[in-house]
Amino acid sequence: xxxxxxxxxxxxxxxxxxxxxxxxxxxxxxxxxxxxxxxxxxxxxxxxxxxxxxxxxxxxxxxxxxxxxxxxxxxxxxxxxxxxxxxxxxxxxxxxxxxxxxxxxxxxxxxxxxxxxxxxxxxxxxxxxxxxxxxxxxxxxxxxxxxxxxxxxxxxxxxxxxxxxxxxxxxxxxxxxxxxxxxxxxxxxxxxxxxxxxxxxxxxxxxxxxxxxxxxxxxxxxxxxxxxxxxxxxxxxxxxxxxxxxxxxxxxxxxxxxxxxxxxxxxxxxxxxxxxxxxxxxxxxxxxxxxxxxxxxxxxxxxxxxxxxxxxxxxxxxxxxxxxxxxxxxxxxxxxxxxxxxxxxxxxxxxxxxxxxxxxxxxxxxxxxxxxxxxxxxxxxxxxxxxxxxxxxxxxxxxxxxxxxxxxxxxxxxxxxxxxxxxxxxxxxxxxxxxxxxxxxxxxxxxxxxxxxxxxxxxxxxxxxxxxxxxxxxxxxxxxxxxxxxxxxxxxxxxxxxxxxxxxxxxxxxxxxxxxxxxxxxxxxxxxxxxxxxxxxxxxxxxxxxxxxxxxxxxxxxxxxxxxxxxxxxxxxxxxxxxxxxxxxxxxxxxxxxxxxxxxxxxxxxxxxxxxxxxxxxxxxxxxxxxxxxxxxxxxxxxxxxxxxxxxxxxxxxxxxxxxxxxxxxxxxxxxxxxxxxxxxxxxxxxxxxxxxxxxxxxxxxxxxxxxxxxxxxxxxxxxxxxxxxxxxxxxxxxxxxxxxxx
Numbered sequence: 169x170x171x172x173x174x175x176x177x178x179x180x181x182x183x184x185x186x187x188x189x190x191x192x193x194x195x196x197x198x199x200x201x202x203x204x205x206x207x208x209x210x211x212x213x214x215x216x217x218x219x220x221x222x223x224x225x226x227x228x229x230x231x232x233x234x235x236x237x238x239x240x241x242x243x244x245x246x247x248x249x250x251x252x253x254x255x256x257x258x259x260x261x262x263x264x265x266x267x268x269x270x271x272x273x274x275x276x277x278x279x280x281x282x283x284x285x286x287x288x289x290x291x292x293x294x295x296x297x298x299x300x301x302x303x304x305x306x307x308x309x310x311x312x313x314x315x316x317x318x319x320x321x322x323x324x325x326x327x328x329x330x331x332x333x334x335x336x337x338x339x340x341x342x343x344x345x346x347x348x349x350x351x352x353x354x355x356x357x358x359x360x361x362x363x364x365x366x367x368x369x370x371x372x373x374x375x376x377x378x379x380x381x382x383x384x385x386x387x388x389x390x391x392x393x394x395x396x397x398x399x400x401x402x403x404x405x406x407x408x409x410x411x412x413x414x415x416x417x418x419x420x421x422x423x424x425x426x427x428x429x430x431x432x433x434x435x436x437x438x439x440x441x442x443x444x445x446x447x448x449x450x451x452x453x454x455x456x457x458x459x460x461x462x463x464x465x466x467x468x469x470x471x472x473x474x475x476x477x478x479x480x481x482x483x484x485x486x487x488x489x490x491x492x493x494x495x496x497x498x499x500x501x502x503x504x505x506x507x508x509x510x511x512x513x514x515x516x517x518x519x520x521x522x523x524x525x526x527x528x529x530x531x532x533x534x535x536x537x538x539x540x541x542x543x544x545x546x547x548x549x550x551x552x553x554x555x556x557x558x559x560x561x562x563x564x565x566x567x568x569x570x571x572x573x574x575x576x577x578x579x580x581x582x583x584x585x586x587x588x589x590x591x592x593x594x595x596x597x598x599x600x601x602x603x604x605x606x607x608x609x610x611x612x613x614x615x616x617x618x619x620x621x622x623x624x625x626x627x628x629x630x631x632x633x634x635x636x637x638x639x640x641x642x643x644x645x646x647x648x649x650x651x652x653x654x655x656x657x658x659x660x661x662x663x664x665x666x667x668x669x670x671x672x673x674x675x676x677x678x679x680x681x682x683x684x685x686x687x688x689x690x691x692x693x694x695x696x697x698x699x700x701x702x703x704x705x706x707x708x709x710x711x712x713x714x715x716x717x718x719x720x721x722x723x724x725x726x727x728x729x730x731x732x733x734x735x736x737x738x739x740x741x742x743x744x745x746x747x748x749x750x751x752x753x754x755x756x757x758x759x760x761x762x763x764x765x766x767x768x769x770x771x772x773x774x775x776x777x778x779x780x781x782x783x784x785x786x787x788x789x790x791x792x793x794x795x796x797x798x799x800x801x802x803x804x805x806x807x808x809x810x811x812x813x814x815x816x817x818x819x820x821x822x823x824x825x826x827x828x829x830x831x832x833x834x835x836x837x838x839x840x841x842x843x844x845x846x847x848x849x850x851x852x853x854x855x856x857x858x859x860x861x862x863x864x865x866x867x868x869x870x871x872x873x874x875x876x877x878x879x880x881x882x883x884x885x886x887x888x889x890x891x892x893x894x895x896x897x898x899x900x901x902x903x904x905x906x907x908x909x910x911x
Contacts, residue, residue, distance in 0.1 A: 285387065303322050303329060323344075468560040469560070488500070672690065828851065
């Protein structure tokens with residue numbers, strides 16, 4: 169009996185029925201699969217080659233061969249096998265998809281995007297639905313490599329190709345949009361410009377054709393078309409830049425967008441695009457600083473250690489591997505070279521008097537290394553160390569070892585210092601904030617910037633030809649999440665650079681949905697009508713622009729009508745305020761928002777929302793209190809909601825976020841998930857209530873069979889532990905889905 173239905177689509181991906189396509193080579197394919205499954209990949213390839221001798225160029229056999237070659241880490245051989253398929257049928261979807269995955273895994277995201285474009289172009293519109301999964305994979309890989317604009321655009325293709333929403337893709341989009349490390353400029357949704365008025369008919373037709381390609385995701389073809397129009401149509405220059413951005417060609421995108429910016433002048437859109445360019449533009453050689461180790465043979469190790477410990481401008485940091493990235497690197501004694509002597513007091517400190525690290529000395533058994541950044545101070549530091557070491561090192565030219573280079577601008581605006589022992593933690597926070605603000609006020613304006621052609625902001629302001637990049641740079645500083653932001657007088661900084669404040673937003677006419685994410689902070693929240701306020705809250709929440717979200721949420725609390733008309737759950741608004749205030753360490757206010765949130769819940773929702781508020785309280789207390797005070801309350805919550813599947817699902821997610829429960833796939837059972845609740849059980853055993861609950865169990869037993877799990881009908885029995893009866897099988901006799909090791 170045939171393993172493949174003769175009238176099913178052929179597994180080679182040709183789109184034809186199996187009976188009229190690869191039926192004749194089925195035996196070779198089956199034999200190869202059995203050999204590969206039994207751990208004989210070479211024999212499997214030989215079986216496929218036998219079939220290929222009978223049917224050269226057979227797509228099924230070649231794609232199977234390519235898959236085996238990929239798993240055997242033979243990417244070039246796999247590529248050659250796929251090329252043979254595509255020589256015969258350039259539109260073979262299976263080979264195109266596999267070649268795209270191969271490019272992503274072996275050549276990187278840029279090559280993967282280029283191959284995806286070829287795959288999309290070669291596939292007819294009616295067959296592109298089958299590429300939705302591939303678009304998702306490309307988008308996820310782009311996100312992992314920090315190419316966020318391209319990632320979001322590829323992920324946006326998925327629902328378009330499927331003609332509907334996709335939960336998995338939606339999760340990937342939210343992961344990027346809600347990430348604090350992704351700036352508003354990189355996650356803002358950019359759309360191509362429409363054709364301008366006044367275009368002649370042929371040019372308008374070409375422009376609209378390019379727009380159509382861009383809307384289909386054919387950005388490579390669209391970019392070529394816009395490039396031909398760009399000399400005469402400024403909007404085409406902008407669209408060219410966006411298409412290149414979506415192709416993960418950051419350098420090309422920046423080049424086109426900056427041409428557009430030059431042509432349109434100092435508009436708000438030009439400032440926002442320039443800010444994006446500053447974030448993604450590749451750095452040139454002059455913008456990077458080498459990080460090096462200079463290594464000498466040791467003559468007198470003990471003498472060198474004694475000299476280092478006696479120097480007041482050297483701080484002993486302890487022992488650590490000489491190369492943190494090498495697991496086999498030997499441990500060395502580490503010392504920090506400082507720019508001034510260590511302080512001998514712990515109060516009344518000012519950032520400018522705290523000693524900063526200018527280099528590190530790593531003392532091994534036979535060698536010593538001086539680790540520095542080659543930012544113009546190399547000769548001085550080498551001379552300083554040689555004088556300090558004296559006869560303890562061999563007077564020869566040191567051997568050099570390089571590390572990854574760092575951005576010159578980043579180095580200038582960062583610090584590593586050594587505070588005296590015993591400084592109060594709150595003082596450390598204060599000093600860090602003040603040091604950051606000090607660098608922005610005094611160092612940043614005098615630091616050469618790549619986006620200013622190597623000039624400093626002060627120099628560029630004096631030249632008067634860099635208004636847009638300076639506005640963009642200051643806007644980026646104003647939108648930073650760094651704790652020093654509130655200590656910087658940005659109005660004074662703008663005045664120093666001759667810049668006006670950014671244009672005000674009219675609350676009566678603003679289109680919140682179209683406003684650039686980076687400009688949401690300029691919206692006068694209190695003057696918005698209910699509809700615009702709800703739109704601002706929703707958009708800020710989706711993009712996790714926390715300062716805007718907090719202002720909007722505070723305003724929403726006082727406008728129940730705005731919440732009701734927009735369909736916003738009051739619990740969401742109040743819980744947002746809980747998390748935002750708690751993140752700043754304002755615990756008392758966070759507890760107040762929990763209380764107000766409970767009160768704001770409508771009667772119909774109070775029972776359902778109670779577990780959420782309970783867990784928020786526990787999480788807040790866990791941040792500031794000892795386990796003995798909050799773990800008993802956690803045990804009570806587990807007991808109280810033990811029979812509520814929905815509540816248990818929410819509680820389990822909270823416990824995972826707190827690190828008290830860990831989840832991982834079961835390597836021995838693909839359909840199972842391992843749940844490790846040992847940290848939770850340890851806390852409950854140590855600190856939980858030692859009394860019998862109303863259910864007749866000890867409070868610490870609330871974790872036994874009382875947490876909802878996928879597939880369970882009630883709160884109990886969802887977590888299975890080896891040797892236990894609960895959760896061992898469902899009514900249908902299925903295997904358990906969750907296993908706790910050591911439970």
